[in-house]
Amino acid sequence: MSTEHEDDRSTVSGISRRSLLAAGAIGIPAVALVACSKAPAEEPTPTSSSSPVQGLPTTPASGAPLAKLSDITVGEAIAATGPDGGDIIIVRTAATTVEAYSAICTHEGCTVKPAGKELDCPCHGSVFDLKGAVLNGPAQRPLKAVKVALSGDNVVAG
Structure with missing residues (x-):
């Protein structure tokens, strides 16, 4: 009733x-x-590599391996997860030298992808060189550098 x-x-x-x-x-x-109306607050989701939650990406700690140097051809790039959990591009510039850049396009935040000697944004056609510089817009700013180092055959955070 x-x-x-x-x-x-x-x-x-x-x-x-x-x-x-x-x-x-x-x-x-x-x-x-x-x-x-105010929605109830959501609990934060842990993302540290020490306590992974199934289905969520983990964040590598400083010094944690991000990729194997042997998996990257000299003069080319691969996509990886950076030390902050974001998408990055790791570029092998010489036999024992690597650099990394944010994979987030500076135009509207899409994820750029390695494409041979370039990094291509699938959303609006921006093209970056392997140093993160803009080759073709609409992006106007270069990709942000990310600190990485070599430790043996590992590309590591920091």
């Missing part, structure tokens, strides 16, 4: 049905009230 009092206890994002009906009666769309 439903009563008017039970309707008061039913809420949408913390707003009672009665409040929604009253708002509609004075011309305020109910959708606006729901959209402005």
Whole structure:
């Protein structure tokens, strides 16, 4: 058996049905009230490599291996996960030299991909060289450098 009092206890994002009906009666769309209501806070998701959560990427610690040097051809690049958990591009510039750049396009934030001697943005056609410099826009700024080093055959963070 439903009563008017039970309707008061039913809420949408913390707003009672009665409040929604009253708002509609004075011309305020109910959708606006729901959209402005405060949603419950979500718990932060851990991303450290010491306690991985299944299905979520882990963040390598400083000095953690990011890639194998032997997997990168001299003069080419590979995509990897950087020390902060973001997408990066690792470039092997010589037999024992590597550099890394953020894989986030400076135009609108799409992820650039290695394409031979270039880095291509699939969203709007920006092209970067292997040093992160813009070869073809619409991007106007180079890719941000990321600190990496070699430790044996490993490319490591930091």
